[in-house]
Amino acid sequence: MSRAAIELINVEKVYEEGTPAEVHALRGIDLVVNKGEFIAIMGPSGSGKTTLLNIIGTMDKPTRGRVIIDGEDVTDYSEARLAHIRREKIGFVFQFFNLISTLTALENVTLPMLLTGKYSEKEAREKALDLLTLVRLRERANHKPRELSGGEQQRVAIARALANHPTFVLMDEPTGSLDTVTGSRIMSLCRVLNEKFGQTFIVVTHNPGVAKAAKKIYHIRDGKLYKTPPEDLMKYTWTPSVGEKNEIMRVYIRILRQELNSLKRRLTSGQISDAEYRMIKQRILQDLELIRRGIEK
Amino acid sequence: MSALSVYKYAVKFAWNDMTSRKVRAGLTILGIAVGIAALVALMSITLGMRTQIENMLSETLGLAVTLSGKTGVEVPVGLIPAIMKIHGVVNAYPVIEQTALVGSALQPAILEGIELKNLKDAFPNMELKEGRLFYEDEEGVLITPNLADRLGVDIGDTIEISPRSTGATSKRFRVVGIIDIGLSFGEMGFIVMPLSQAQELYNRPGYASSIVIKVASRDLIHPLAEALKKMFPEARIIEPEQIARQINRIMDVVNATLLSIGSISLIVAALSVMNTIAMVVRERVREIGILKAIGAQRLHILAIFLSEAFLLSFIGGLVGIAIGLAGAHIVTSGLIKFMGMQLTPVIDPVVLLEGLIIASAVGVVAGFQPAWKGANIRPIEALRYE
Numbered sequence: 001m002s003r004a005a006i007e008l009i010n011v012e013k014v015y016e017e018g019t020p021a022e023v024h025a026l027r028g029i030d031l032v033v034n035k036g037e038f039i040a041i042m043g044p045s046g047s048g049k050t051t052l053l054n055i056i057g058t059m060d061k062p063t064r065g066r067v068i069i070d071g072e073d074v075t076d077y078s079e080a081r082l083a084h085i086r087r088e089k090i091g092f093v094f095q096f097f098n099l100i101s102t103l104t105a106l107e108n109v110t111l112p113m114l115l116t117g118k119y120s121e122k123e124a125r126e127k128a129l130d131l132l133t134l135v136r137l138r139e140r141a142n143h144k145p146r147e148l149s150g151g152e153q154q155r156v157a158i159a160r161a162l163a164n165h166p167t168f169v170l171m172d173e174p175t176g177s178l179d180t181v182t183g184s185r186i187m188s189l190c191r192v193l194n195e196k197f198g199q200t201f202i203v204v205t206h207n208p209g210v211a212k213a214a215k216k217i218y219h220i221r222d223g224k225l226y227k228t229p230p231e232d233l234m235k236y237t238w239t240p241s242v243g244e245k246n247e248i249m250r251v252y253i254r255i256l257r258q259e260l261n262s263l264k265r266r267l268t269s270g271q272i273s274d275a276e277y278r279m280i281k282q283r284i285l286q287d288l289e290l291i292r293r294g295i296e297k
Numbered sequence: 298m299s300a301l302s303v304y305k306y307a308v309k310f311a312w313n314d315m316t317s318r319k320v321r322a323g324l325t326i327l328g329i330a331v332g333i334a335a336l337v338a339l340m341s342i343t344l345g346m347r348t349q350i351e352n353m354l355s356e357t358l359g360l361a362v363t364l365s366g367k368t369g370v371e372v373p374v375g376l377i378p379a380i381m382k383i384h385g386v387v388n389a390y391p392v393i394e395q396t397a398l399v400g401s402a403l404q405p406a407i408l409e410g411i412e413l414k415n416l417k418d419a420f421p422n423m424e425l426k427e428g429r430l431f432y433e434d435e436e437g438v439l440i441t442p443n444l445a446d447r448l449g450v451d452i453g454d455t456i457e458i459s460p461r462s463t464g465a466t467s468k469r470f471r472v473v474g475i476i477d478i479g480l481s482f483g484e485m486g487f488i489v490m491p492l493s494q495a496q497e498l499y500n501r502p503g504y505a506s507s508i509v510i511k512v513a514s515r516d517l518i519h520p521l522a523e524a525l526k527k528m529f530p531e532a533r534i535i536e537p538e539q540i541a542r543q544i545n546r547i548m549d550v551v552n553a554t555l556l557s558i559g560s561i562s563l564i565v566a567a568l569s570v571m572n573t574i575a576m577v578v579r580e581r582v583r584e585i586g587i588l589k590a591i592g593a594q595r596l597h598i599l600a601i602f603l604s605e606a607f608l609l610s611f612i613g614g615l616v617g618i619a620i621g622l623a624g625a626h627i628v629t630s631g632l633i634k635f636m637g638m639q640l641t642p643v644i645d646p647v648v649l650l651e652g653l654i655i656a657s658a659v660g661v662v663a664g665f666q667p668a669w670k671g672a673n674i675r676p677i678e679a680l681r682y683e
């Protein structure tokens with residue numbers, strides 16, 4: 001298997017094709033995102049960022065071209081199979097309107113975990129509380145979205161996107177309604193997760209400061225992708241503070257321990273095989289080890 | 298286990314949606330409730346009627362077969378010794394039962410001619426209110442209070458009775474007692490007189506309109522009726538079961554008619570559930586998009602909207618049952634008040650359960666189409682929906 005996590009081959013997106021209102025939102029995008037990359041996509045309004053992210057996230061299908069995720073060509077997959085991929089591998093933060101309004105913040109974060117069928121409700125809730133702690137919303141856990149500010153809603157959405165520990169996290173203007181401090185804290189979180197667990201992040205943003213968190217920046221203009229970033233952005237090296245880093249790690253140690261518990265339960269209740277159990281356990285232990293080393297530093 | 302908790306969330310979602318739109322939810326619930334209320338009320342009332350009719354039959358006929366002629370007073374009393382010899386017969390006595398016209402205003406009333414010794418058997422619930430019973434050969438009669446009121450007579454007064462029969466003339470009788478006849482259908486008014494007097498009035502000495510034949514047990518009724526039919530092919534033989542069966546058949550038709558009226562209101566209710574769910578789906582389109590983005594399957598989304606349809610109609614069913622029962626009581630008490638009918642609705646738990654099941658089924662079936670539509674919206678279209 002190649003290291004390519006996501007591969008877009010000559011992807012075009014034409015809205016309202018064949019009508020006078022035809023819009024060429026994407027014009028032949030070729031993109032390879034490797035596992036563990038952290039990329040930012042920048043571009044002016046209407047340049048096709050959301051369209052691109054939706055296609056990467058299997059929410060939308062390209063008019064032409066192929067979409068390959070984790071080595072699988074998903075371009076012609078059925079809705080049911082795509083739902084499965086989204087549930088298992090992808091975490092989404094949308095530009096606007098992210099939450100289920102009839103459920104509380106906690107329930108919103110819990111839901112994706114329940115959908116996988118891997119967690120008991122209690123396990124999922126505990127993990128959700130930890131994630132809400134990471135985005136500093138633990139005290140708001142039982143609030144409904146309409147009782148939260150725009151930025152708080154955005155942070156709940158980020159916690160939800162991380163819920164299933166997805167291989168890919170796709171964020172569309174995640175810091176759009178956040179102040180600089182909160183925004184940078186969220187980006188620190190993403191950076192740490194990316195560095196420690198190798199989760200792949202693709203972040204769409206207008207904000208050059210946010211883009212600095214990424215290791216690679218793509219620029220999109222009028223539906224075409226450009227790789228040539230300005231020199232000054234490349235020079236910037238971004239580091240979260242040690243305190244921030246350690247706090248995130250501590251919470252993640254708890255999350256991973258819980259992950260182990262869920263795994264054990266699934267083994268004893270016969271939901272997974274012995275081999276699967278050992279494989280996943282190995283991975284979690286590796287992650288734990290990585291974190292421990294990180295904290296010692 | 299966790300699959301279940303997903304559906305728990307679906308119900309939570311639905312419930313929160315309902316409570317955030319109380320007026321709409323309330324109206325939809327009411328729509329279902331009205332249909333179910335109609336069904337439950339109608340069923341309870343007709344069940345009440347059926348029970349009432351069965352009571353009436355057992356009051357009057359009990360363990361008896363009646364043998365009567367085609368019309369009028371034409372059964373010879375002399376048949377009785379032969380009838381008494383039939384297997385299982387414990388008693389047989391003649392009665393004259395005719396409609397007669399009473400007083401100068403010619404009020405209709407039911408005339409009963411019967412020997413004093415058989416009075417208790419023919420009218421087991423009869424009660425003497427005032428005066429005394431008649432003597433065997435006296436020109437005295439017992440009348441019911443409603444008839445006394447209508448005629449404006451009291452004990453000691455005389456009334457003129459026209460037999461409504463050719464070859465017979467009217468005659469005056471003295472009222473010796475006021476009785477409560479103890480029958481559910483006593484509204485028309487009863488006159489009870491000695492058999493011999495009735496025979497004289499109808500100018501048919503030695504004859505009766507029917508012979509009441511009593512047997513020892515219920516299973517003897519039918520063989521007796523068969524035997525009588527063979528012995529007296531000319532006569533009409535009436536078994537209580539037979540009447541009950543006939544009345545039941547009529548009640549079934551009535552029931553079916555009422556049920557179809559009830560179902561029409563349920564169709565209306567179904568449309569209102571359908572409309573509500575369609576509105577909910579439209580309001581929640583963007584959330585459908587989010588659900589799909591986090592990997593919800595079609596079934597999960599279907600579950601959310603069907604939960605709401607189910608909750609609405611289930612609650613509607615409960616409310617409908619309550620309204621229906623209250624309505625049945627109001628209607629029957631109205632019937633008692635204005636039409637003098639005695640009727641208590643019968644509450645059958647099976648009917649109530651059926652009402653609840655019908656309500657829920659109607660809701661879920663009606664909600665299915667819009668819910669299915671919602672579940673099939675493409676994720677990106679859902680997210681972009683304004």
Ligand SMILES: Nc1ncnc2c1ncn2[C@@H]1O[C@H](COP(=O)(O)OP(=O)(O)OP(=O)(O)O)[C@@H](O)[C@H]1O
Pocket residue numbers: 015016023024025043044045046047048049050051052095681
């Ligand atoms: N459903 C649609 N139908 C028609 N045109 C569309 C549709 N969605 C987007 N477009 C058009 O496609 C182009 C790209 O849109 P997109 O939403 O990807 O832009 P964006 O880069 O995310 O912009 P912004 O920064 O403002 O969010 C725009 O010109 C937009 O008007």
Ligand SMILES: [Mg+2]
Pocket residue numbers: 049050051095172
């Ligand atoms: Mg956009």
